[in-house]
Amino acid sequence: MLLALEDYNATANRSGIRIVSHLRDSKKDDVEAAFAAIYLLKDVQVQAIFGPQMSTQTDFVIDLGKRVKVPIISPATSPSLLVEENPFFIRGALPSSSQTKAIAAIVKNYDWREVVVIYEDSPYGTGIVPHFTDALLKISSSVSYKIVISPSADDDQIFTELYKLNTMQTRVSIVHVQPFLASRLFIKAKEAGMMSSGYAWIITNVLTSLLDSIDPSVIESSMQGVLGVKPYVPRSNELHRFTKRWRKRFRQEYPDTDQVELNVFGLWAYDSITALAEAVEEVGTTAILKSKKPDTREYLTDFDALGTS
Numbered sequence: 001m002l003l004a005l006e007d008y009n010a011t012a013n014r015s016g017i018r019i020v021s022h023l024r025d026s027k028k029d030d031v032e033a034a035f036a037a038i039y040l041l042k043d044v045q046v047q048a049i050f051g052p053q054m055s056t057q058t059d060f061v062i063d064l065g066k067r068v069k070v071p072i073i074s075p076a077t078s079p080s081l082l083v084e085e086n087p088f089f090i091r092g093a094l095p096s097s098s099q100t101k102a103i104a105a106i107v108k109n110y111d112w113r114e115v116v117v118i119y120e121d122s123p124y125g126t127g128i129v130p131h132f133t134d135a136l137l138k139i140s141s142s143v144s145y146k147i148v149i150s151p152s153a154d155d156d157q158i159f160t161e162l163y164k165l166n167t168m169q170t171r172v173s174i175v176h177v178q179p180f181l182a183s184r185l186f187i188k189a190k191e192a193g194m195m196s197s198g199y200a201w202i203i204t205n206v207l208t209s210l211l212d213s214i215d216p217s218v219i220e221s222s223m224q225g226v227l228g229v230k231p232y233v234p235r236s237n238e239l240h241r242f243t244k245r246w247r248k249r250f251r252q253e254y255p256d257t258d259q260v261e262l263n264v265f266g267l268w269a270y271d272s273i274t275a276l277a278e279a280v281e282e283v284g285t286t287a288i289l290k291s292k293k294p295d296t297r298e299y300l301t302d303f304d305a306l307g308t309s
Contacts, residue, residue: 001050003242003249004273019277026052033057037064048073048276050092050269055081055123062089073272075265077206078127092272093265094231096128096176099205100135102229103174106202107141112172114144116165118185119176121150128176128204144170151181158188166192172200179213190222203228209263231264242270 002021009018022044026033033052040046041064048071052058055078062081065072065088073090074081079097083089107115117132119125125148133143145168147161162185165173177185182203189195201223208228211219233239246262 001269001273003246004270004277008274008277017281019280022046026054026057028054030054030056030060034060037061041065041068041070046070047280050074050272050276052076055127059123062086065089071276073276075268075272078123079131080123080127090272093268094205096124096205097131099229100128100131103132103202103204104135104139104141106227106229107136107172108139110172110200112200113141114170115141115172115174116145116147116168116170117143117174117176118147118149118161118165120178120181121148124178124206125176132174144168149177149181149185151178153181155184155188158185159192162188162192162194166194171198172202174202174204175207176204177207179207179210182207183214183218186222186226187218195222195225201226205230209265212261212263233264233267239267 005019005021022040024036024040026036033054034057037049037060040049049061049065050073052061053075055076058072058074058076058078058081062072062074063086064070066086069088071088071090072086073092075092077093077096079095081089081091081095083091115136117129119129129143129146136142145165147165149158149161175182175185186195186201189201195201203226205228208230211228214223243262246266247259250257250259
């Protein structure tokens with residue numbers, strides 16, 4: 001994201017417009033995200049917000065953006081976040097439902113008639129399930145069973161759900177959980193003898209794109225043979241140069257952290273900020289209005305103090 005702003009501001013002399021970033025960490029907490037958004041809109045009076053990443057946070061921030069007519073560009077992937085109902089919401093990533101046809105194509109290729117969907121008990125997890133059902137019905141397959149696992153489930157609870165799965169005839173599972181839960185799930189599946197011949201596992205986009213965040217020993221010992229889907233990014237000289245810049249910047253800012261690889265979410269973030277900067281330049285400074293100053297009366301809530309862009 002910061003690389004995108006640096007690249008834009010390096011050429012901003014052509015228009016005289018420079019974009020300043022104000023960073024806030026939601027700490028993966030919905031309340032923190034709400035406070036951060038209110039602060040940025042009311043006190044800083046920002047003209048756009050990029051984020052948050054979590055769907056539960058984004059849902060609330062989108063509503064704030066609609067109130068004050070400030071665009072919210074979010075990389076959250078939940079299909080329940082509808083652009084059509086929120087004119088100031090701009091998707092910064094593909095919705096998770098976009099991958100269901102690709103997964104259905106894998107199922108069709110192997111002529112699997114029934115599958116089990118394992119998903120986490122969160123808006124991220126539950127939003128995709130109806131889309132899986134629809135995509136599989138179109139190829140004459142079906143979801144025979146659904147397993148929902150809490151992100152805070154302990155190992156015994158995970159093992160119990162896997163035991164239920166192991167008593168069924170269906171041996172094809174689609175896993176839609178985030179990396180931390182996936183690591184524990186596949187370790188327990190390995191212990192239960194469910195990563196052997198006769199079982200098939202398909203993982204969804206977010207997990208496939210963030211595999212480098214999973215301990216390599218878990219992948220080596222417990223995830224061999226797993227299929228995954230993720231967005232295709234064509235190789236190019238431009239991408240190669242950008243990846244080298246990104247790695248160099250990462251090592252400079254996080255010298256004590258293990259190197260992670262640039263993924264599609266990083267590319268989408270760069271593209272989103274670049275598109276925002278170009279839009280600002282297109283409309284020009286005359287269209288960038290300051291928010292209204294709050295009235296001097298005592299406000300009952302911070303919502304009342306939000307102006308309109």
